[in-house]
Amino acid sequence: MQESDHQEDSGPSKSQRKRDMHALQELGEELVKLSKERLAKIAIDDNLREAVRDAQRIPGRSEALRRQMQYIGKLMRDADPTPIKAALDAVKGVSRAETARMHRLERLRERLIEDEKVIGEIATQYPGADLQQLRQMRRNAIREKELNRPPRAFREIYQALRELDLGGGRRDDDEYVMPDEDEADE
Template identity: 50%
Template sequence: MNQHNKQDKNKPLHIHLGGDEDEHDAELLDEDGLQGDGEIYDDGEVEVIRPQARKTDSPSTRGRGLRNQPVEADDEEELPPSKTKIKKQMHELRDLGKELTELGKDQLAQLDIPESLRDAIREMHRINSFGAQRRQIQYIGKLMRDVDPAPIIAKLDAWKGKSQQHTVHLHRLERWRDRLLENDDALTELLAAHPQADAQHLRALIRNAKKEKEAGKPPKNYREIYQILRELMPEPD
């Protein structure tokens, strides 16, 4: 390589494309021949390679940003219930349906349930075979899946509470009757709390009830004392 070529190699390269407009564009080139926006012009003699921008939609990178982004809680799909949970719910509905078969006609009429379920419960009362009863309970449990159990459970709980209250009241009357037969002071206490009671009639019933018990006779007077106590002490609402 001669000396002249060495000197030219050390000089900056000026590219002239002609015209005022081209001269203005040439002034924007830097020492590497790049314009401000990274583009390179070709003068037809010097092959200048334009830098390639990184592709973001290549198969190796496409969608990677979406997978790496955190998923919003609102976009998360609810997971289906597990098989164990579904089985537990089915058993609970079956047990609830079985409880409905133990209700009386009046209570059953107060429940807002489909007619198909009501008919299935009535049919249960006509079945005597144990195996058939078991299949009918399964069928009732299946019908219960289309019913909102909350109002039914609330109604049953209310009835249970009233039943417990009723039982407590009956036991209270029984204790009073036993006290009247065992302790003479109990009648005085009862008359003081309920002055409207017929004291003479109560004394006769108590005397006759004691004789019935000693003789082993039917407890006619014993039961009548209980009825009088129910009238004197009615069950609270």
């Protein structure tokens, strides 16, 4: 048997396996940083979910936390990282779909501020919307802009639309979408 044949049979190098394990542990660290609500939305194995919850309860940068993170990395080896990574990207607003969703919601907010008739479209798309509250926020946003004040009501409109969108009250999922809180503050 030649040396090149032996290397092909042995699979990835030790260095590559180590890099892969570190990447899985980093993915696990991202899971630990999530809120309980966001973690609940990600489809992961029950053992991994419990290990992540345990890590979230360990205070500070202790040796116990380091060991728990290594354990999470070990559990991650048995999990398919692709859907976990996609879910984390969606949570962080990295995915194209999330980005497009944020932009559509931002356009809806802009249109609402420009024209109060857009309230009718919102009422159709989100039957549970508090239209009176949206009208008041719209008036406040216009006033803030005229007085060169910080865009508090402008952001509140986005948050209200986001809550409506996340609440599942939409009738047409392709029409309007809400951006993440981080993006709305820009």
